[in-house]
Amino acid sequence: MGAEVWSAIIAGVALVVAIFSVFFAAAQSRAAKEQAQAARGQLELADKARRESLEPYVVVDFEVPKENPWIIHMIIENIGSTPARDVKIDFEPTPYTTMDSETWRFSDIKILKEGIKFFPPGRRIEILFDNGREAIERKLEHRYRVTVNLNGPFGKVEPQVYDLDARLLDDVLFVSSRRTVHHVAEALQSIDKNFKSFLRRQRQIDT
Structure with a gap:
């Protein structure tokens, strides 16, 4: 073979090597980029899990x-690990109970109107919601979508x-129907006492 042929062969090989090198470098760059993205994703997931915890x-x-299985309580509890601030609880639709009247409505209680400014972890609040037996007899649905908005440490x-x-x-409430008249009277007295005590506390808070 002449020198020109060998020169052409060498040039062709060099071109192939150059093209291969370009593709290899691009593949390495792409792999490195994917690894970096995966690492960032893992860090973001770890940080999100830490923040949520x-x-x-x-x-x-x-x-x-x-x-007292004649009544229904509304329970509000912070089961998280840090305090909640500016807690706002919204009911849809507006709650209506058998105890509502022209002068008092459950939806007007201070917690629902103004929220909770500071709610430490482990704190549990129980609020008398309704007379369960009367709610059943009056066929109140008591189905609500409740949305809780709040602020945390972040x-x-x-x-x-x-x-x-x-x-x-309802099944829990019906258990009380098998009790004696004496138990029924005691339960009704307890409901009346709890409700009056609840109203007194609300008036003290409102004032």
């Missing part, structure tokens, strides 16, 4: 107390939403 978590639910926390249905407690 340090955020307050406020639960709202209905409950029938064991000592600022605003994602709203916590609950679909509550007090009618799921």
